[in-house]
Structures are given as C-alpha cells and as structure tokens.
Amino acid sequence: MPGIDECLLEAMALPGARGAALVDWSSGLALGTAGDSPVGDHETTAAETAELARAAAEYESFAPAAGMPEDAGGPGSGPPVEDLIVTTRTGYHVLRFVETSFDSSVFLHLWLDRADGNLALARLRLRALAEGLVLR
Numbered sequence: 001m002p003g004i005d006e007c008l009l010e011a012m013a014l015p016g017a018r019g020a021a022l023v024d025w026s027s028g029l030a031l032g033t034a035g036d037s038p039v040g041d042h043e044t045t046a047a048e049t050a051e052l053a054r055a056a057a058e059y060e061s062f063a064p065a066a067g068m069p070e071d072a073g074g075p076g077s078g079p080p081v082e083d084l085i086v087t088t089r090t091g092y093h094v095l096r097f098v099e100t101s102f103d104s105s106v107f108l109h110l111w112l113d114r115a116d117g118n119l120a121l122a123r124l125r126l127r128a129l130a131e132g133l134v135l136r
Contacts, residue, residue: 003133003134004022004031004032004133005032005034007022007032007108007129007132007133008020008021008022008032008033008034009034010125010129011034011108011110011125011126011129012034012035014110014112014117014118014121014122014125015116015117015118015121016112016113016114016115016116016117016118017035017110017111017112017113017117017122018035018036018038018091018111018112018113019033019034019035019036019037019038019042019045019109019110019111020033020034020035020108020109020110020111021033021034021037021042021045021046021049021108021109022098022106022107022108022109022133023046023049023050023053023106023107023108023109024050024105024106025050025053025054025057025105025106025107026050026054026103026105027050028046028047028050028051029043029046029047029050030042030043030045030046031106033046035111036111037111038091038093038111045109045111046109049093049095049107049109052084052086052095053084053095053097053107056081056084057080057081057097062080062081063080064080081097082096082097082127083095083096083097083123083126083127085119085123087114088114089114090113090114091111091112091113091114091117092111092112092114092117092119092122093109093110093111093112094108094109094110094112094119094122094123094126095107095108095109096108096110096123096126096127096129096130097130098130098133099130108126108129108130108133110122110126
C-alpha cells in the first residue's frame with residue numbers, strides 16, 4: 001500500500017497530469033504535493049480547494065436523501081461525496097475524498113491538462129489510489 005509520496009507520484013503518471021496534492025480540508029494544508037500548482041503555490045491551491053471540498057462535504061444538499069440507503073460503509077463513514085470535478089477552460093481539477101481511520105478530512109487533488117487529460121481514467125485511478133493510500 002502506497003504512502004503519500006508514492007500515491008502522488010502515481011497520480012502524476014496519469015496522462016495530462018500537471019499537479020497533485022493530498023490536502024486536509026479541515027485546515028486547508030497540503031500534506032504532500034507533486035508537480036505544478038495552477039497558481040504557482042501549492043499552499044494557496046490547497047487552501048482554495050479545501051474550501052470547495054469542505055462545502056461539498058458539509059452541506060446537506062449533498063447528503064444521502066431521506067429514506068435512501070446509506071453507502072456500504074454505513075452512517076458516519078466519511079463525507080457523502082466521493083469526488084468533485086471542476087472544469088476550467090484549460091484543465092480539470094478532480095478532488096477525491098479519502099476515507100481514513102481517523103476523521104476522514106483529507107482528499108486527493110489532481111490537476112489535469114484539458115487537452116491531454118483523460119477524466120474518466122483519472123477518476124478511476126484516483127479512486128484506487130485513495131482506497132490504497134496509507135497515511136502515516
């Protein structure tokens with residue numbers, strides 16, 4: 001099972017990958033980074049993407065609907081959102097929530113070039129990376 005650095009290097013191997021980070025959305029801090037940042041500073045990008053992730057994870061609009069079965073992990077097994085995709089004119093930002101044995105407040109952020117990136121492949125690969133990530 002890969003650690004943070006190995007996970008980010010694997011994410012950077014995806015076609016069109018420009019940058020990757022593991023971010024704590026409760027604090028907005030980057031726990032690890034690889035590649036470039038859209039604004040030239042990984043800490044700024046981490047803080048900005050954390051705001052988006054926090055909103056999606058905490059807003060009731062994204063929680064399971066009343067009467068609908070919970071996910072396989074059961075109640076309280078992490079954020080109700082699996083991933084977020086933000087499309088810009090030049091790229092894609094994929095935020096994949098990572099379930100942990102603690103408070104599950106981390107996500108993987110992958111920045112892809114729009115011309116070279118494969119969004120479907122990125123989502124599948126980030127899911128596998130998030131499931132296998134070992135946080136030490």
